[in-house]
Amino acid sequence: MNDSSPIPASFRTSGTNLTRAKTHNHRVVLEVIRTRGPIGRTEISEITSLSRQTVQNIVGELESRGVVEMKAQKAKGRGHPGMTVQLKADHAFSLGFHVDRLSVTAAACDLNGQIVWQSGGSLEAATPEAANDRIIALAEEFRMEKPDLAKRLFGVGLAAPGPFDLVDAPEAKTDATTFSEFGSPVNLGKLQEALRLPVVLQNDASAAALGEHVYGIGRGYTSFAFIQFGMGLGAGLVLNGALYPGASKNAGEIGHLIINPNGPPCSCGNRGCLERYLSLNALCETLGLDPTSHASVSRIEALFEAGDPEVLGWIDAVAPLTRQMINMVDMMLDPEVIILGGIIRPDFLQAILDRAQPLPCRLDGTSQAGRIHIGTSGATAVALGATAAAVDALYAPSVSHLLL
Amino acid sequence: MNDSSPIPASFRTSGTNLTRAKTHNHRVVLEVIRTRGPIGRTEISEITSLSRQTVQNIVGELESRGVVEMKAQKAKGRGHPGMTVQLKADHAFSLGFHVDRLSVTAAACDLNGQIVWQSGGSLEAATPEAANDRIIALAEEFRMEKPDLAKRLFGVGLAAPGPFDLVDAPEAKTDATTFSEFGSPVNLGKLQEALRLPVVLQNDASAAALGEHVYGIGRGYTSFAFIQFGMGLGAGLVLNGALYPGASKNAGEIGHLIINPNGPPCSCGNRGCLERYLSLNALCETLGLDPTSHASVSRIEALFEAGDPEVLGWIDAVAPLTRQMINMVDMMLDPEVIILGGIIRPDFLQAILDRAQPLPCRLDGTSQAGRIHIGTSGATAVALGATAAAVDALYAPSVSHLLL
DNA sequence: TTTATTTTGTCAAATTGATAGAAAAAATAA
DNA sequence: TTATTTTTTCTATCAATTTGACAAAATAAA
Numbered sequence: 001m002n003d004s005s006p007i008p009a010s011f012r013t014s015g016t017n018l019t020r021a022k023t024h025n026h027r028v029v030l031e032v033i034r035t036r037g038p039i040g041r042t043e044i045s046e047i048t049s050l051s052r053q054t055v056q057n058i059v060g061e062l063e064s065r066g067v068v069e070m071k072a073q074k075a076k077g078r079g080h081p082g083m084t085v086q087l088k089a090d091h092a093f094s095l096g097f098h099v100d101r102l103s104v105t106a107a108a109c110d111l112n113g114q115i116v117w118q119s120g121g122s123l124e125a126a127t128p129e130a131a132n133d134r135i136i137a138l139a140e141e142f143r144m145e146k147p148d149l150a151k152r153l154f155g156v157g158l159a160a161p162g163p164f165d166l167v168d169a170p171e172a173k174t175d176a177t178t179f180s181e182f183g184s185p186v187n188l189g190k191l192q193e194a195l196r197l198p199v200v201l202q203n204d205a206s207a208a209a210l211g212e213h214v215y216g217i218g219r220g221y222t223s224f225a226f227i228q229f230g231m232g233l234g235a236g237l238v239l240n241g242a243l244y245p246g247a248s249k250n251a252g253e254i255g256h257l258i259i260n261p262n263g264p265p266c267s268c269g270n271r272g273c274l275e276r277y278l279s280l281n282a283l284c285e286t287l288g289l290d291p292t293s294h295a296s297v298s299r300i301e302a303l304f305e306a307g308d309p310e311v312l313g314w315i316d317a318v319a320p321l322t323r324q325m326i327n328m329v330d331m332m333l334d335p336e337v338i339i340l341g342g343i344i345r346p347d348f349l350q351a352i353l354d355r356a357q358p359l360p361c362r363l364d365g366t367s368q369a370g371r372i373h374i375g376t377s378g379a380t381a382v383a384l385g386a387t388a389a390a391v392d393a394l395y396a397p398s399v400s401h402l403l404l
Numbered sequence: 405m406n407d408s409s410p411i412p413a414s415f416r417t418s419g420t421n422l423t424r425a426k427t428h429n430h431r432v433v434l435e436v437i438r439t440r441g442p443i444g445r446t447e448i449s450e451i452t453s454l455s456r457q458t459v460q461n462i463v464g465e466l467e468s469r470g471v472v473e474m475k476a477q478k479a480k481g482r483g484h485p486g487m488t489v490q491l492k493a494d495h496a497f498s499l500g501f502h503v504d505r506l507s508v509t510a511a512a513c514d515l516n517g518q519i520v521w522q523s524g525g526s527l528e529a530a531t532p533e534a535a536n537d538r539i540i541a542l543a544e545e546f547r548m549e550k551p552d553l554a555k556r557l558f559g560v561g562l563a564a565p566g567p568f569d570l571v572d573a574p575e576a577k578t579d580a581t582t583f584s585e586f587g588s589p590v591n592l593g594k595l596q597e598a599l600r601l602p603v604v605l606q607n608d609a610s611a612a613a614l615g616e617h618v619y620g621i622g623r624g625y626t627s628f629a630f631i632q633f634g635m636g637l638g639a640g641l642v643l644n645g646a647l648y649p650g651a652s653k654n655a656g657e658i659g660h661l662i663i664n665p666n667g668p669p670c671s672c673g674n675r676g677c678l679e680r681y682l683s684l685n686a687l688c689e690t691l692g693l694d695p696t697s698h699a700s701v702s703r704i705e706a707l708f709e710a711g712d713p714e715v716l717g718w719i720d721a722v723a724p725l726t727r728q729m730i731n732m733v734d735m736m737l738d739p740e741v742i743i744l745g746g747i748i749r750p751d752f753l754q755a756i757l758d759r760a761q762p763l764p765c766r767l768d769g770t771s772q773a774g775r776i777h778i779g780t781s782g783a784t785a786v787a788l789g790a791t792a793a794a795v796d797a798l799y800a801p802s803v804s805h806l807l808l
Numbered sequence: 809t810t811t812a813t814t815t816t817g818t819c820a821a822a823t824t825g826a827t828a829g830a831a832a833a834a835a836t837a838a
Numbered sequence: 839t840t841a842t843t844t845t846t847t848c849t850a851t852c853a854a855t856t857t858g859a860c861a862a863a864a865t866a867a868a
Contacts (some may be wrong), residue, residue: 021424078813080816334657425825426824
């Protein structure tokens with residue numbers, strides 16, 4: 001059920017079908033309803049280019065499944081006053097977890113991305129087993145606290161800091177003991193079994209990117225890069241309307257761009273990687289804080305709010321790197337927008353951006369002004385993004401559902 | 405007819421159809437025939453997951469249109485000896501042009517990518533008008549020399565060094581007078597009118613990448629980056645099985661990655677761009693050669709063959725940048741392979757690669773060994789790649805053909 | 809108030825590809 | 839010679855979108 005790579009290798013050699021066309025159309029109609037709010041069927045027909053009758057049929061079926069509901073529309077203009085269709089947001093819920101080195105954040109949300117429950121907890125050890133146990137415990141907590149919602153749970157999303165070591169077979173790595181560092185952060189197979197729900201795993205940047213795409217600023221964009229500023233530095237890429245995971249699920253690992261070939265060695269094996277300079281980890285080192293402790297982030301936020309000269313000095317010092325990072329993402333991917341988020345308060349991110357002015361210009365000579373946005377941030381945002389993956393797998397149109 | 409962006413913005417909101425499914429299946433079957441040589445219909449059915457009967461119908465129709473032909477198969481193993489299907493390569497031809505600063509290279513090829521004619525000419529001035537006229541003259545030359553093939557011409561591909569200034573409406577730039585440098589290298593509208601054929605325009609790196617994808621080493625890969633080492637430096641990206649052009653058609657402009665924020669100014673407006681150091685242009689500067697002259701490339705090749713210490717020294721000097729370039733493409737895109745090509749002889753490219761050893765390691769700790777290939781190179785290769793775009797538009801499966 | 813126009817909702821029939829099943833044909837293996 | 843296997847072809851079925859027609863319900867215009 002891992003459906004994160006939307007266009008299978010076989011796209012060019014895989015045929016279609018009446019049935020596949022049907023599921024695609026259902027998903028498309030649902031997508032329009034989901035993103036365009038209460039909407040008339042005729043308008044859906046215009047947007048999707050499907051005939052009115054087809055939309056009628058599909059909406060009818062969706063209604064009988066309880067996914068959408070009809071609502072009377074007050075007449076505007078001439079003609080028969082039609083009904084509008086809208087999502088029944090409480091039809092189903094998804095659960096998302098943001099697994100960090102020493103903590104797990106959980107969120108449950110409805111189909112509109114409204115968070116209906118959240119919780120979290122710390123880990124005793126940075127092992128997959130500890131993460132597994134915590135996730136299962138949190139899921140149990142949700143089931144206890146919200147039994148009626150839990151009945152309508154349809155999927156679980158998992159986000160963890162990459163890079164992962166899983167190329168295609170997450171099951172192959174069930175005996176991994178390392179935490180995240182080039183291993184699997186959790187035991188996917190056992191989790192799926194324990195939770196008795198489909199589970200999708202993604203790195204934190206991808207999850208956050210997907211969250212922005214489905215619920216946030218990324219709505220409506222076909223291609224954008226989401227930069228996740230956390231302990232490490234990564235990017236989630238939405239290209240051509242879908243998450244681009246990369247051949248081995250490690251696309252967008254901009255933290256390991258080599259900025260200074262003679263720089264300090266990085267855990268990846270190279271030297272002078274970007275995240276050695278530009279990340280919360282790097283800032284912690286500068287400030288003499290413990291990068292493995294979550295209290296450090298709060299401490300940094302407090303220092304920043306107080307206008308601490310060391311923190312502000314650091315932000316100024318990394319300005320050239322911020323510029324380089326934005327230039328590289330822009331030149332390499334040519335996205336519509338770049339969204340900056342992370343596990344720290346938005347005004348901190350804004351400061352990083354502001355102090356990096358003037359940003360490098362684009363190829364056509366125009367400035368980056370207005371192309372870079374601050375996204376939602378915080379651990380819960382990532383957890384929310386993780387749920388988006390589950391929602392997407394179940395409801396969103398995707399090329400894979402068109403093929404045999 | 406510009407079909408270079410394979411997944412339209414509307415993918416998530418565009419329905420399908422029986423008819424669309426049909427054309428997709430036709431293209432899929434044709435793609436299998438095209439890439440898997442003479443092949444039995446049963447095997448096609450297995451590959452495409454279409455039923456045998458469906459393949460039968462589709463092949464029948466393709467045969468009656470004269471696109472494919474049947475051939476007797478000598479029996480192997482038990483059972484009825486079936487027929488194999490193969491492309492009628494001479495069914496149709498496409499024309500490709502590689503427009504450079506002061507020259508145009510032309511090639512015509514059949515559906516197998518076999519070059520059946522080639523020519524070229526220099527420009528008096530670096531203007532779109534001069535390029536236009538030369539292209540039209542070359543097309544006329546082809547029509548005179550190969551009148552029987554010219555009758556079966558179905559499309560024209562154009563490749564020019566980017567970046568372009570065209571976001572979505574190439575027609576808007578018909579009055580462009582600058583050559584390529586942030587303008588349109590040709591007058592697309594007038595060309596289309598004069599040639600009376602659909603014309604697709606791409607930057608040289610994209611065209612070369614597509615060429616590799618359809619005819620060359622890139623066959624069979626779902627995602628790869630093709631690095632075009634020319635006077636400038638660019639990359640063509642094939643992601644998720646299709647060319648990724650970027651939001652404003654400028655993805656993969658790795659020549660303008662800022663390597664040294666304090667470096668010399670670049671024409672793009674920033675400083676210390678990669679191609680200021682790593683490109684034929686940069687080498688010309690080092691050697692005191694004229695970068696606008698085509699003779700310089702030949703001169704460099706001659707010097708390289710003779711083991712000129714200045715050239716070899718330059719190759720050694722740029723080794724760190726070569727390493728950085730490969731690292732950046734790899735980390736950002738996580739492609740299956742990286743293909744290195746350009747307008748210079750392959751062993752020169754191989755030398756650049758060899759002298760950059762050891763290459764930076766990948767995220768999973770493995771080496772880049774075996775992941776980087778030298779592609780076909782030369783101006784004709786780009787022209788051939790340009791034809792591939794025309795072929796693709798007409799025959800290749802693409803998401804856009806599935807949607808309404 | 810009446811009439812025309814416009815838009816929505818619904819029904820039934822038509823269309824169109826893919827698919828399933830059966831049977832014939834042509835080869836090899838036993 | 840017989841059984842098996844694979845390809846080919848024919849016919850009928852199926853499942854989705856689409857088309858066209860018409861009633862219903864509102865507003866706009868006369």
